Amino acid sequence: MNDKLENKGPLVAAIDLGTNTCRLLIAQKTEATLVPVEIFTRIVRLGDELVTYKRISNVARGRAVDALSECAKRLEKYSVSALRCVATAACRDALNRDAFVQEIREKTGLPLEVISTQEEARLAMMSCADQLTQCTRYALIFDIGGGSTELAWVELIPGSVPQVIDSVSIPFGVVTVAEAIRGEPDEHEFQAKVRRAMAKETKAFADRCHVHPHLRKQAIQMIGTSGTLTTLAAIYKNLDHYDRAQVHGMVLNQKELQSLIYKVSRMTLHERLLHPCIGPQRADLIMGGVVIFQGIYDIFGINEVKVVDRGLREGIIFDLFLKTQGGVAA
Structure with missing residues (x-):
């Protein structure tokens, strides 16, 4: 990892796998603020068949695996002190949720977590x-x-x-x-x-x-x-x-x-x-x-x-720093 990054403080990472988009944010805490170190966004359309079939389609699963594999690849470049990888509505509602989460873990190594609606709302609040x-x-x-x-x-x-x-x-x-x-x-x-x-x-x-x-x-x-x-x-x-x-x-x-x-x-x-x-x-x-x-x-x-141009990934980042470092200025 870059020496300049090591001198400024710990890194934490967040991945938000939403119904439409997969987002990664790796950020670093300095004395005054949070500094984004790596940002990645890709459209996955995870919910493209959810309304009709109540399932995550095979094509959407492939898009998600590809996007999350890229996230995992980018994470390998850094030594992060904490990572949280969450999925939201599409995974909560899909009949094949468990198989999909297991596939993600096996193919990407990421600990994907399907969060509750209450936790999603809390993290949205944390982001802003x-x-x-x-x-x-x-x-x-x-x-x-x-x-x-x-x-x-x-x-x-x-x-x-x-x-x-x-x-x-x-x-x-x-x-x-x-x-x-x-x-x-x-x-x-x-x-x-x-x-x-x-x-x-x-x-x-x-x-x-x-x-x-x-x-x-x-x-x-x-x-x-x-x-x-x-x-x-x-x-x-x-x-x-x-x-x-x-x-x-x-x-x-x-x-x-x-x-x-x-x-x-x-x-x-x-x-x-x-x-x-x-x-x-x-x-x-x-x-x-x-x-x-x-x-x-x-x-x-x-x-x-x-x-406010923020979302769950920023909420996760703020929450991780709050829990591990005793608070952070945004």
């Missing part, structure tokens, strides 16, 4: 904990994934890590919605149906958490960690290519969000394919994410949403 302020007592964090959407109701406690009071995993994700819509005769009606169903699930969660008194006071922070929100933010900035530095931490208000959603919904598939901030990887997924977000927003309606 530093973006929460003490201006309110509570926050809502949502992560629109490939196979599900996680909502976390979070209490902000001065001087300590924010605490997840309650969370829910709703079985709508950008990949599963995109797969389901292909068999529907009326795309717009199906999208409206998803939006209503998402709103219903969100309202039930809000009722359970007694959110409404805080909503009436607009005394809640709203954080979105999903690719849907980062894509909308990049479109708002009119970027000629996606730039995390210009998107991460942005705040979009209600009027801006409504304008962005209208703009994206008016695009044809061809226009989405050619758009520099959507492109081939998200062209068929973005509208599913938009209607899921609309369902959430129909219930919470908070004026501002902060966009």
Whole structure:
């Protein structure tokens, strides 16, 4: 390993095998911050047959093995003090989950762990904990994934890590919605149906958490960690290519969000394919994410949403350092 890296502090690594994407992050802790050392992302579309057959297809399994083998190869270049490799909704829901996890372990040597919905929500919160302020007592964090959407109701406690009071995993994700819509005769009606169903699930969660008194006071922070929100933010900035530095931490208000959603919904598939901030990887997924977000927003309606370009892998990294080093600044 590079001597400069050895002198700066320990390395930890995280792998997030999601319904759509496989992500690796190796990071190092310095006195002030975390420094990414190795980043790898590959589309695997693990959930391409999940809606229809409730299984991870053989083709998707092959894509996942290839991506995770590349992750394992990259990990060999470093001496990491801790590694966590997690899988989420696609693996939780697949009938052939156990066989798939065993295949991954045998072919890549990686200790793949299928995490619960509660743990997924907690890690999503960890990924953006530093973006929460003490201006309110509570926050809502949502992560629109490939196979599900996680909502976390979070209490902000001065001087300590924010605490997840309650969370829910709703079985709508950008990949599963995109797969389901292909068999529907009326795309717009199906999208409206998803939006209503998402709103219903969100309202039930809000009722359970007694959110409404805080909503009436607009005394809640709203954080979105999903690719849907980062894509909308990049479109708002009119970027000629996606730039995390210009998107991460942005705040979009209600009027801006409504304008962005209208703009994206008016695009044809061809226009989405050619758009520099959507492109081939998200062209068929973005509208599913938009209607899921609309369902959430129909219930919470908070004026501002902060966009955070982080996900489970960052949450794992922060969590590992917190547990092994006694905390870390993000």
